[in-house]
Amino acid sequence: MQLNEMFRAVNPCFALSPASSDRGILQYAVCRGLLALFMMFFAGQSLAEGTPLSVRYGQVTGIEVTTKESAMARNALIGGAIGVLIDDSFSGAIGGATAGFLVTAIVEGDRRVYLYSLALNDGGVVDVAVARPDLAIGHCAALEQDGSHNNLRPVSAVHCEKKGTEQHEDHRLEIAQKCKTARDQLAAGGSAQDIDRALHDMRAYCD
Amino acid sequence: MRAYILAFITAILLAGCIGSTVTSVDKNGGNVYVLPLAVVDRMLLGAMSAEIPRGELSRGATAYPSYRGDVTWGIDTDTITAVAKPAVGRKLDGSDVEGYVFEVSHYGTAPIVGSPTAKRIHAKLQADAELTGTGAAFIRFK
Numbered sequence: 001m002q003l004n005e006m007f008r009a010v011n012p013c014f015a016l017s018p019a020s021s022d023r024g025i026l027q028y029a030v031c032r033g034l035l036a037l038f039m040m041f042f043a044g045q046s047l048a049e050g051t052p053l054s055v056r057y058g059q060v061t062g063i064e065v066t067t068k069e070s071a072m073a074r075n076a077l078i079g080g081a082i083g084v085l086i087d088d089s090f091s092g093a094i095g096g097a098t099a100g101f102l103v104t105a106i107v108e109g110d111r112r113v114y115l116y117s118l119a120l121n122d123g124g125v126v127d128v129a130v131a132r133p134d135l136a137i138g139h140c141a142a143l144e145q146d147g148s149h150n151n152l153r154p155v156s157a158v159h160c161e162k163k164g165t166e167q168h169e170d171h172r173l174e175i176a177q178k179c180k181t182a183r184d185q186l187a188a189g190g191s192a193q194d195i196d197r198a199l200h201d202m203r204a205y206c207d
Numbered sequence: 208m209r210a211y212i213l214a215f216i217t218a219i220l221l222a223g224c225i226g227s228t229v230t231s232v233d234k235n236g237g238n239v240y241v242l243p244l245a246v247v248d249r250m251l252l253g254a255m256s257a258e259i260p261r262g263e264l265s266r267g268a269t270a271y272p273s274y275r276g277d278v279t280w281g282i283d284t285d286t287i288t289a290v291a292k293p294a295v296g297r298k299l300d301g302s303d304v305e306g307y308v309f310e311v312s313h314y315g316t317a318p319i320v321g322s323p324t325a326k327r328i329h330a331k332l333q334a335d336a337e338l339t340g341t342g343a344a345f346i347r348f349k
Contacts, residue, residue: 131337187339189246195249
């Protein structure tokens, strides 16, 4: 294949570029502009999809049973039942205004929300509102975050007693990544087999 | 005489039919789950088949995903129906989204097994739905 033919193959606007005509040049310019916008859009998409996943550990230092509305009004952590539905822009706004507060998986039908205060290993403190009632003061918990998803789950006290080994960190990160992959698959749909596998993985890795 | 007895028994059985619905939304709110149709369909099938053999399940007659099956207690039977009702929810940023609300109902003459079965199926559906992290505040059914 000649170089010229290769260029035509990868540049769909090339067909509109008869240099001899002003109209053709204009069409070519518009086409290139649209192509650039198209590429920027997809580049942005892939960047958004690549939001890094983080896992932090902390000891539960306080528990309060409250309502989602109360937690939000007190600027206390808003996580999300709503997890995936928090837009990036909105998530950023919350992050700025209520640093350290996340709201995750709130069962509004129940109306009860468990607001856990976590003393993180890195010295920070974060309040997380979730529906799960199975954490107690002194328990060690993992706070998994990736973009708009937040997950809080009990883990071995080893993670809070001292800085976890690299192997432990990798293990938890791998689980969190599998949880995210399963959720992404469910959001996208797919074949019955894919969905069943994703549901199975979600139960295994997200709970 | 036999017809009278049959009618009498039928009347008693019909009078004994009761039912109820387990739902996660009410006047105080609840969650709508923003998931693809195929996913909620598989969730319903999975939750129902955990209690009732898959071969005994049939699709409901609704326009939205639903499955039904029977549970028995002696000669009595309760029909369990699990549905994913289309609904509108509201995200934290105030915008509206479309999703589904899971409901499980039972109706028949064996509420002693139908009621707890419906509750278990709904609990499983609700637990799965919460794990997806796609909940939005319920506004109304579509």
